[in-house]
Amino acid sequence: DTGVSQNPRHKITKRGQNVTFRCDPISEHNRLYWYRQTLGQGPEFLTYFQNEAQLEKSRLLSDRFSAERPKGSFSTLEIQRTEQGDSAMYLCASSTGVKMNTEAFFGQGTRLTVV
Amino acid sequence: SQQGEEDPQALSIQEGENATMNCSYKTSINNLQWYRQNSGRGLVHLILIRSNEREKHSGRLRVTLDTSKKSSSLLITASRAADTASYFCASLGGATNKLIFGTGTLLAVQP
Numbered sequence: 001d002t003g004v005s006q007n008p009r010h011k012i013t014k015r016g017q018n019v020t021f022r023c024d025p026i027s028e029h030n031r032l033y034w035y036r037q038t039l040g041q042g043p044e045f046l047t048y049f050q051n052e053a054q055l056e057k058s059r060l061l062s063d064r065f066s067a068e069r070p071k072g073s074f075s076t077l078e079i080q081r082t083e084q085g086d087s088a089m090y091l092c093a094s095s096t097g098v099k100m101n102t103e104a105f106f107g108q109g110t111r112l113t114v115v
Numbered sequence: 116s117q118q119g120e121e122d123p124q125a126l127s128i129q130e131g132e133n134a135t136m137n138c139s140y141k142t143s144i145n146n147l148q149w150y151r152q153n154s155g156r157g158l159v160h161l162i163l164i165r166s167n168e169r170e171k172h173s174g175r176l177r178v179t180l181d182t183s184k185k186s187s188s189l190l191i192t193a194s195r196a197a198d199t200a201s202y203f204c205a206s207l208g209g210a211t212n213k214l215i216f217g218t219g220t221l222l223a224v225q226p
Binding site: 033035040041042043044045048055056091093095101102103104105106107108109 | 118121145146148150156157158159160163165203205211213214215216217218219221
């Protein structure tokens with residue numbers, strides 16, 4: 001499967017614990033996005049990378065959230081001291097980015113439940 | 116909120132009818148994209164329209180773009196029960212060319 005891969009698919013954690021999600025984009029894609037989606041809402045932009053550079057981070061993202069893409073390939077999203085309000089689907093997408101007019105390809109997401 | 120807005124929020128039609136969804140966005144754009152999401156699944160890209168285009172067709176899909184009004188519409192013709200899903204517009208633009216999604220339209224096609 002050469003699509004965008006996200007792991008784990010599901011994560012249940014206790015409030016206050018740290019969690020880390022991984023995204024493996026399509027291999028030749030240099031743009032990588034992270035989104036958060038709650039039930040009945042559209043994907044909410046969190047952050048994105050061009051290669052290893054983090055180009056923008058949403059102001060809505062508290063300092064408990066951090067993302068990395070150390071070698072410009074896979075990316076990780078870490079949430080520290082999780083809160084119940086962090087429960088959501090976390091989506092990763094990648095695109096070629098070389099030309100602006102290309103679509104993004106999404107992974108199946110990681111569903112986080114904070115109890 | 117950075118998100119664009121879509122209307123209607125929900126739409127229920129009979130099989131064979133046409134469905135129209137509208138989207139408004141906030142910044143200047145390079146392109147406007149439409150995605151589909153089945154319940155609990157990832158998003159699938161449907162169609163992309165560039166900022167210098169006004170209309171685009173792909174199979175049963177027709178997209179229009181009005182950059183002066185910062186709006187777009189998606190028309191699905193001859194709908195099928197399998198078209199039941201949520202539909203999202205996404206604008207690529209802004210200072211750093213990020214992809215921002217709208218709030219979505221939930222389409223239900225009754226057989």
